[in-house]
């Protein structure tokens with residue numbers, strides 16, 4: 001009796017093992033290949049792929065889902081950066097540096113608002129009328145472009161402040177804003193890609 005039960009368990013264990021290891025790999029692999037291909041059309045393809053391939057299960061082969069995920073990721077990066085710059089501003093001694101950082105944090109907040117609007121335009125887009133799709137994608141492009149402009153204003157302001165002894169703050173903020181601009185540029189490219197077929 002006992003050996004048979006053991007044998008049966010071993011069989012089912014093996015079956016479960018084979019089933020679980022062989023089946024789910026293929027669709028996800030397709031999705032990551034899809035993401036790699038779409039990222040090839042962005043300005044920073046490596047950053048695009050490394051930051052978005054983790055969402056393959058959500059994206060599948062949908063250009064719309066990919067644009068939504070890229071927008072969400074950009075929004076999260078922007079919000080984190082905005083908090084970082086706000087914190088630096090309170091740590092800064094020199095008044096004009098604090099002022100430049102305050103303006104920068106405000107502009108990053110405005111950029112985040114724009115990216116949030118982009119996300120709103122894209123939400124539920126798969127189920128709206130064709131005529132409304134074009135209009136909403138066009139708005140999404142406008143908001144995302146505006147976000148890039150706000151980010152540029154922020155880094156210009158920080159670069160132009162007379163930083164005196166605090167140039168490391170300037171370098172840190174410019175580097176981080178530069179990175180977030182890459183995320184935004186990629187997200188905009190993926191939103192632009194919605195125009196010629198979802």
Ligand SMILES: *[C@@H]1O[C@H](CO)[C@@H](O)[C@H](O)[C@H]1NC(C)=O
Pocket residue numbers: 026027030
């Ligand atoms: C993967 O993609 C190929 C073509 O790109 C397609 O023929 C195949 O059905 C896809 N497989 C899955 C599991 O989606």
Ligand SMILES: *[C@@H]1O[C@H](CO)[C@@H](O)[C@H](O)[C@H]1NC(C)=O
Pocket residue numbers: 061198
């Ligand atoms: C995406 O995959 C589904 C099935 O998995 C397929 O029906 C559909 O045609 C594919 N779409 C594109 C754009 O490849």
Ligand SMILES: *[C@@H]1O[C@H](CO)[C@@H](O)[C@H](O)[C@H]1NC(C)=O
Pocket residue numbers: 058065068069072
């Ligand atoms: C983007 O974020 C929103 C809000 O957090 C969420 O509801 C949505 O599912 C996300 N979209 C994708 C494609 O992950």
